[in-house]
Amino acid sequence: MPELPEVEVLRRGLIPAVVGRRLGAAFVSGKPLRRQVPQQALADLCGRRITAVERRAKYLLLLLDSGDTLVFHLGMSGNLGIFTTESPRRRHDHLELLLDNRTCLRLHDPRRFGMVVLLPAGDGEARQRLFATCGPEPLEDGFSATWLRTKAEGRRVAVKPFIMNSTVVVGVGNIYANESLFAAGIRPTRSVARIRAAEWERLAEAIRTTLTAAIACGGSTISDFRNAGQQKGYFQINFNVYGRSGEPCPQCSGKIEKEVITGRASFFCRSCQQ
DNA sequence: AGAGATACCTGGGAGC
DNA sequence: TGCTCCCAGGTATCTC
Numbered sequence: 001m002p003e004l005p006e007v008e009v010l011r012r013g014l015i016p017a018v019v020g021r022r023l024g025a026a027f028v029s030g031k032p033l034r035r036q037v038p039q040q041a042l043a044d045l046c047g048r049r050i051t052a053v054e055r056r057a058k059y060l061l062l063l064l065d066s067g068d069t070l071v072f073h074l075g076m077s078g079n080l081g082i083f084t085t086e087s088p089r090r091r092h093d094h095l096e097l098l099l100d101n102r103t104c105l106r107l108h109d110p111r112r113f114g115m116v117v118l119l120p121a122g123d124g125e126a127r128q129r130l131f132a133t134c135g136p137e138p139l140e141d142g143f144s145a146t147w148l149r150t151k152a153e154g155r156r157v158a159v160k161p162f163i164m165n166s167t168v169v170v171g172v173g174n175i176y177a178n179e180s181l182f183a184a185g186i187r188p189t190r191s192v193a194r195i196r197a198a199e200w201e202r203l204a205e206a207i208r209t210t211l212t213a214a215i216a217c218g219g220s221t222i223s224d225f226r227n228a229g230q231q232k233g234y235f236q237i238n239f240n241v242y243g244r245s246g247e248p249c250p251q252c253s254g255k256i257e258k259e260v261i262t263g264r265a266s267f268f269c270r271s272c273q274q
Numbered sequence: 275a276g277a278g279a280t281a282c283c284t285g286g287g288a289g290c
Numbered sequence: 291t292g293c294t295c296c297c298a299g300g301t302a303t304c305t306c
Contacts, residue, residue, distance in 0.1 A: 003300090034282075034301080058300075076299035077284075092284085111283045113300065157277060166301080174299065222298085262278060265298080 002074040004058060004138065004171025005214035006225050006233065010080055011055045013228030017082045018050045018062070018105060024098030031094055034075060034115045041118045042097070045070070057134050057170035067121025071130065075113025081106055082228050135169045138207050143169055145200035152192035152200075159195060160188035161262045163207065172207060175220060178242045178267050180206040187273040188266045189259065213238065241267035 002010070026042040045064065052063040060080065062070040072080060085102050095107040095116060107114065119126045135151075136142035151168050162168055164177045172180065181188050183206035186199055195203070219225055219233030222243075226232060240250050245258035249269035259266050 073300085075283095075301085109283095110285065111299080113283065115301095155276070161277085164300090263280090 002058060002076075002078065002219075002225060003173035003176050005176070005211055005235065006219035007055055007058050007060055007074065007171075008215050009219040009227050009233060010074075011053050011060055014053045014060075014080065014082070014105075017103070017228055018099065019052060020049065021103075022047060022049050022100040023064075024100060026098070027089075027096040029094040031112060033094060033109060033112050034073070035117065037095055037116045038118050041120075042070075042095070042116075045118075056131055057137070057166060058173075059130075069119040069127070071115075071117040071119060072107065073115040073117075075109060075111065075115065077111040078107060078109035078114035079226055080228065081108065081226060081230055133167050135165075135167050138169050138171055138211055143204065143208075145197070145204040148204055149195075149197065149200045152195065156191045156193045158189050158261055159186060159192050159203075160264070160266055162192050163203070164264070169207070171211065174264050175222075175239070175242050176207070176210055176214065179240060180210045182241045182268065182273060183210055185273055187270075188261055188268055190274075241269065243267065 023045050025046060026039070028037050028039045028042065045068065048068065049065040050062050051065050054061040054063060058073060060072045064070065074080070082103050083106055085098065085104055089096065089106070090108060092110040093106050093108050094112070097105045099105065107116065117130065119130070136147065148168070152162065160177050160181060163172050163180065164174065178188065180203065184199065184202040186195065186203060214220060214235040217233055217235035217238065218227060218231065220235040221232035222236060241256050244256045245267055247256050248254070249256055249272055251272050252269065254269055254271045256267055256269055
């Protein structure tokens with residue numbers, strides 16, 4: 001379940017493996033992901049060199065020397081990994097891009113909620129369209145308590161779906177929303193209309209520190225996340241509330257509760273989070 | 275316009 | 291053991 005930390009960990013792992021490499025042939029499974037994989041466009045990239053790996057929100061961007069950008073979204077079960085060309089493809093490998101050193105980049109995505117898009121060189125509009133609704137990056141300037149407070153003005157939605165809304169801030173999925181709200185001491189069901197200035201400060205800070213800590217741990221591996229070298233992350237051992245309903249709160253030993261908020265499992269401690 | 279539900283998809287675990 | 295059911299999650303799209 002790649003959220004921002006997992007995508008960032010993947011990005012950092014991919015850099016030494018792919019930057020400077022030339023693309024070779026592309027294999028496409030043909031199974032549709034959230035959008036159809038652009039098979040012909042990928043074939044046309046043969047011979048192009050990868051110049052950089054960037055991230056915007058939960059999107060991973062491979063920049064090419066042609067000016068084209070290959071964009072990946074991992075959806076809920078997607079993963080990109082580097083493999084030798086000899087290693088057999090697995091079920092659910094939907095895209096394989098050969099590199100010029102007998103390795104390949106494979107997109108593995110059992111649930112097929114992922115996405116592969118090619119942004120052609122010079123088509124700034126396509127890029128604009130793809131990221132048009134994205135809010136600020138939580139680990140960059142532009143994201144702050146003031147920003148959150150401003151976005152919340154006139155709204156009454158519960159704070160948890162609010163911070164998971166990518167027009168508010170990108171990269172915060174269900175796991176890190178739960179953990180950030182615990183760190184900030186705010187109950188996930190609380191309406192954004194009832195959050196005070198000092199609490200917005202705590203929440204903005206909690207989101208930053210939670211995501212940063214998760215990146216430092218190599219992300220969270222619940223069932224299937226692996227970095228580019230197929231290693232697991234270990235931030236999940238630091239979860240305070242996510243997936244821990246019925247267990248004691250690490251702060252007060254009260255019981256962690258679970259409640260579904262707008263269709264998403266939410267975990268909190270009733271006494272530590274008001 | 276905001277809020278919430280729904281659709282997309284598969285594997286894994288629970289329960290019978 | 292083998293079946294069915296439910297759940298997980300990100301985002302686009304819908305309905306109210």
